[in-house]
Amino acid sequence: MNPATTVLRTGWTRGRIELRQSFTNGADLFSHFLWPGLMAATMFFIRDLPFGSSGLLLGMLALPSILGMNAATGMISMSQQLTADREDGTLLRAKATPHGMPAYLIGKVISVSGGLLADLVIFLVPAMLIVEGLRIGPGSWPTLAWTLALGLVATLPLGAVLGSAFTSARAQGLIQLPFLAVIGISGIFYPITALPEWLQWIAQAFPIYWMGLGMRSALLPDPAAAIEIGQSWRHLETVGVLAAWAVLGLLLAPVVLRRMARGESGSTVTARRERALQRV
Amino acid sequence: MTTSDKVVLDVGGLRMRYGSVDVLHDVTFHARHGEVLALLGPNGAGKTTTIEILEGFRTRSQGQVKVLGTDPAHGDERWRARLGVVLQSWRDHGKWRVREFLAHLGTYYAPYTTPRIKRPWHPDELIEAVGLTEQAGKKLRTLSGGQRRRLDVAIGLVGRPELLFLDEPTASFDPQARHEFHDLVRRVVGTGETTVLLTTHDLDEAEKLADRILVLNGGRIIADGTAGELAQRIVGEDEVRWLRGGQRFTERTTDSTGLARDLFARYGDDLHELEVHRASLEQTYLSLVRQAESAQEATR
Ligand SMILES: Nc1ncnc2c1ncn2[C@@H]1O[C@H](COP(=O)(O)OP(=O)(O)OP(=O)(O)O)[C@@H](O)[C@H]1O
Ligand SMILES: [Mg+2]
Numbered sequence: 123m124n125p126a127t128t129v130l131r132t133g134w135t136r137g138r139i140e141l142r143q144s145f146t147n148g149a150d151l152f153s154h155f156l157w158p159g160l161m162a163a164t165m166f167f168i169r170d171l172p173f174g175s176s177g178l179l180l181g182m183l184a185l186p187s188i189l190g191m192n193a194a195t196g197m198i199s200m201s202q203q204l205t206a207d208r209e210d211g212t213l214l215r216a217k218a219t220p221h222g223m224p225a226y227l228i229g230k231v232i233s234v235s236g237g238l239l240a241d242l243v244i245f246l247v248p249a250m251l252i253v254e255g256l257r258i259g260p261g262s263w264p265t266l267a268w269t270l271a272l273g274l275v276a277t278l279p280l281g282a283v284l285g286s287a288f289t290s291a292r293a294q295g296l297i298q299l300p301f302l303a304v305i306g307i308s309g310i311f312y313p314i315t316a317l318p319e320w321l322q323w324i325a326q327a328f329p330i331y332w333m334g335l336g337m338r339s340a341l342l343p344d345p346a347a348a349i350e351i352g353q354s355w356r357h358l359e360t361v362g363v364l365a366a367w368a369v370l371g372l373l374l375a376p377v378v379l380r381r382m383a384r385g386e387s388g389s390t391v392t393a394r395r396e397r398a399l400q401r402v
Numbered sequence: 403m404t405t406s407d408k409v410v411l412d413v414g415g416l417r418m419r420y421g422s423v424d425v426l427h428d429v430t431f432h433a434r435h436g437e438v439l440a441l442l443g444p445n446g447a448g449k450t451t452t453i454e455i456l457e458g459f460r461t462r463s464q465g466q467v468k469v470l471g472t473d474p475a476h477g478d479e480r481w482r483a484r485l486g487v488v489l490q491s492w493r494d495h496g497k498w499r500v501r502e503f504l505a506h507l508g509t510y511y512a513p514y515t516t517p518r519i520k521r522p523w524h525p526d527e528l529i530e531a532v533g534l535t536e537q538a539g540k541k542l543r544t545l546s547g548g549q550r551r552r553l554d555v556a557i558g559l560v561g562r563p564e565l566l567f568l569d570e571p572t573a574s575f576d577p578q579a580r581h582e583f584h585d586l587v588r589r590v591v592g593t594g595e596t597t598v599l600l601t602t603h604d605l606d607e608a609e610k611l612a613d614r615i616l617v618l619n620g621g622r623i624i625a626d627g628t629a630g631e632l633a634q635r636i637v638g639e640d641e642v643r644w645l646r647g648g649q650r651f652t653e654r655t656t657d658s659t660g661l662a663r664d665l666f667a668r669y670g671d672d673l674h675e676l677e678v679h680r681a682s683l684e685q686t687y688l689s690l691v692r693q694a695e696s697a698q699e700a701t702r
Contacts, residue, residue, distance in 0.1 A: 125479065128513050135506060143497045211494035217459070219510050220483035220561075387459035388450065388489040388569075 125221055133225040137232025144237055154237065157195070158245035161188050164311075165249045173313060176349055180312070182255040183349075186341040187310040189242060189266075190334035193273050196238045197281035198301060203230060204285025205294050208382075209398060211391045217383055227282070227379070234281075235274055242270075257343035269336030269360070276329045276364040279371030286382035289394060304328050309335075313349050322351060329367050332360045408435040409468075410565055410597045411456065416465035418451050425451050427621035429465070433614075438591055438598040440608035443618035444691060449601040450490055452618065453567050456599070457487050470565055483514035483521070486563030490570050492554050496543030500534055500553060501525055503542065504560055511561035519595055521562050531589075532556040533582055547574040555583065559590065566590070568600035572607060580607070587611055605683045617687065619694045633686045640681055645674040 144150040165188070169181035207213045207226075216222035250256065284297055307321050308314065308331040314322055325331045338346065339355035347355050411433035418426040425448045433439050441449050454460045455467065458474035467474055472481045495503055508522030515521045529538050532552040537545060545553060551574050558566055572580050584607070590596050602608055608615055609629045617625040617632075625632050640658035644651050646669055655661050658678045665673055 125513050128510065132506070132509050135509070139498070139502065139506065147497065207494075210496065211489075211492055214459075214489075215492070215494045215557075218457070218482075218485075218487045219507060220479040220514065221510060225510065387454050388491070389454065389460075392491065 129221045129224050130228065132221070133228025134232060136225055136229025137236065140229060140233035141236040144233065145240070154241055155244060158192070158241050161192070161245050162248045162252065164188075165252050168311075169252055169254075173349070174316075178346055178349065179253075179255055181253045182342065183313060183338070183346070184311055185249050185253045185256065186337035187308075187334035188249075189246065189341075190269070190273070190332075190337040191305055191308070191310045191330055192242055192245060193238060193270055193337075194277050194305075194330045194333050196234050196274060197277040197284070198298060199234050199237070200230065200278050200281025201285035201288070201297060202291075202294050203234065204282060205288060205291060208285075208289065208386070209291070209391070209394055211388075213383065214386045214388065214391055217386055223379075223383055230282075231278055234278065238274070255343070256341050258341060262340045265340035266337060269333060269340060272361065272364045272368065273329060273333040273336070276367035276371065277333075279375040280367065282375045283371065283378045286378045290398065304330055315349055315351060326351075326363070329364055332363050336360050336364075409433070410435050410437075410470055411439075411599065412466070412468040413452075413456070414466040416452070416455065416467060417463045418448065418455065418460075419463040424621060429618070429621070429623055431616055431623050431626055433597055433599060435597055436591065436594050437613045438587070438600070438611055440612035440615045441599060441601045441618055442603075442605070442608055442615060442687060443601075447618045448621060449618055450569055453569050453599065453601065454489075457485065457567055458482070480514065483511055483561055484564045486558035486561060486566040488554050488558035488566075488568045488571055490573075492557075493543075493550070496541065498542055499539055500542065500545070501529060501538040504528055504553075504556060507557060508560050514561070519562050519564070522560050523562055525560075528556050528560060531559075531586055533579065548576060548579055551575060552579065552583075555586070562595070564595060564597065566596055566598045568598065570601055570603070572602065572604065580604075584610055605687055609683045615683075617690055619691050620698050622694075624694045625690050629683050629686075632690070633681055633683065635686075639685070641679040643675070643677045643679075646672050 145154065165181055165185060168184060169179065171180040172178070173180050173183060204213075213223075213226065216226035219225075285294075288294055288297060304325070307317060307325040308328065309317070309325065310330070314325060314331065317325070335350065335355065336357075338350075339357065339360075347353055350356070409432050411431070413432065414430050416426055416429040417424065429448075429452060431439075441452065443449050451460065455462045456469050456474055458469075458477045461475060469477070470481060470484055472478075498506075504525040508525060511521040526538075529535055532555055534549060534552055534556065537549055542550070542553065551571065555568070555571055558568065572583055575583060587598065587600075588611070591598060598611075600611070612629075614627060615625070615629055615632060616623050625635065627635070639654040639656055642653050642655060642658050642661050642665075644665060653661065658680075662676060662678065665676070
């Protein structure tokens with residue numbers, strides 16, 4: 123068996139094992155249900171609220187948008203897990219093993235996206251029972267699938283870059299603030315066209331808005347496009363922006379990750395651990 | 403033990419500088435295939451630094467280093483597969499289970515099997531060899547300090563390394579675990595395929611395991627030889643104790659046999675409980691370090 127096949131296979135096994143671990147321990151299981159559960163509860167409370175005079179219901183608009191937003195949180199998990207794995211030496215172990223780094227990364231991508239898919243289902247199933255007015259036809263699932271796939275390729279490498287750039291758990295906490303701010307302006311809980319135009323422009327620079335838009339185009343009836351920017355689902359632009367982020371992330375990630383891995387040694391891990399202990 | 407002439411570790415004029423502080427000035431030594439080397443030295447002497455440079459984890463400031471014929475700064479994956487690494491402390495992969503983790507890590511080494519060395523080590527055999535059979539199903543983060551250390555050693559061995567680095571492997575072992583560890587190292591080395599470089603603060607361990615002992619102090623190797631050779635270099639003083647007229651006596655001498663002969667001639671039947679303690683590696687080591695330190699003071 124040649125090394126490339128081994129890397130793919132070991133990475134795949136790693137991902138599967140990590141995924142299983144995250145569904146067989148209490149703390150992880152709780153976090154798998156917490157966020158989707160909160161979002162489903164939100165759906166319940168806004169399900170009957172109308173959006174302006176459009177005749178559309180907020181719940182119906184928010185369901186696909188939340189799906190898109192949740193998909194984008196894979197970036198945060200990626201970044202947090204990378205930081206945690208640096209802190210406890212898991213990454214150094216990968217470095218000490220032949221082909222350990224690529225296998226580690228493949229495993230991470232598999233476990234993060236697998237966990238994410240599960241979280242999406244955990245949210246989607248109850249939410250679809252709560253919300254009315256969705257249009258789910260044969261075209262819905264392919265659109266949903268490509269939005270999700272492209273969205274993950276656009277966000278996961280960025281998560282890896284952030285995880286390598288910020289070494290402490292505290293810095294990881296700080297990353298979440300701008301992330302939440304971007305969510306706030308990305309038309310997730312309320313249509314983006316209600317915002318001032320300059321904010322709309324900022325939001326459109328980031329992937330989250332487009333992931334929400336793609337999901338809405340998959341699950342909402344076509345007339346709902348009337349309240350979007352340009353009164354259209356803008357598939358071309360969606361693919362364009364997400365692909366641009368994907369290219370950026372895929373170009374940046376290997377460089378940043380390699381740089382980060384080069385700096386890992388027993389003493390850096392120990393020093394980081396000591397710093398973390400001092401803060402507590 | 404089968405020691406051939408093939409040089410596995412070749413270090414010459416190694417320097418390491420952290421910021422403006424030189425930790426290693428001029429470290430020079432080599433290891434031949436199948437040898438067990440113990441690297442001794444006080445806390446902060448630079449043992450871990452040296453080992454991590456050889457493992458390819460830190461970039462040296464200067465000097466020549468060849469590990470299995472390759473410069474560790476440019477080692478590829480094939481090279482990496484021939485090394486076993488046990489760092490001074492590990493606490494990674496806390497959610498994984500012992501057997502699951504060893505079995506998984508083993509798969510990385512499978513492509514590097516050669517006609518002479520079958521990789522990896524079977525997880526169940528390995529778990530038994532390090533005495534973790536009862537913990538095989540436990541999560542890593544629930545292991546005790548000593549159990550975790552046994553696992554670290556197992557991980558170092560899982561790829562059947564040709565060169566094994568052990569940084570204070572037995573620091574938290576109970577006496578039995580230590581004894582078993584010594585047996586394990588002897589067994590691994592007994593196959594003739596593995597060279598070992600280990601650091602320890604346990605001189606008894608160094609004497610038992612190592613073919614050769616290196617003492618690192620002040621950024622230099624100040625001694626390099628078998629335990630016996632080191633003892634000869636420092637003319638070790640034996641300790642002689644005896645009992646006479648209900649009183650205890652102790653004397654240090656380089657000629658313990660002569661002293662004993664003398665005592666018998668002088669006191670005959672009055673002499674009781676005569677004991678001769680040979681100069682131990684510990685005494686040799688302490689006087690080596692003391693000498694090196696006073697030499698450093700003098701040059702300052
Ligand atoms: N990353 C680093 N940056 C700066 N100084 C360092 C770094 N790593 C080690 N040192 C310093 O280098 C010296 C040697 O450290 P090293 O860990 O190699 O010692 P050691 O011989 O392994 O000690 P011990 O017996 O305590 O394990 C120490 O003075 C230490 O403070
Ligand atoms: Mg050390």
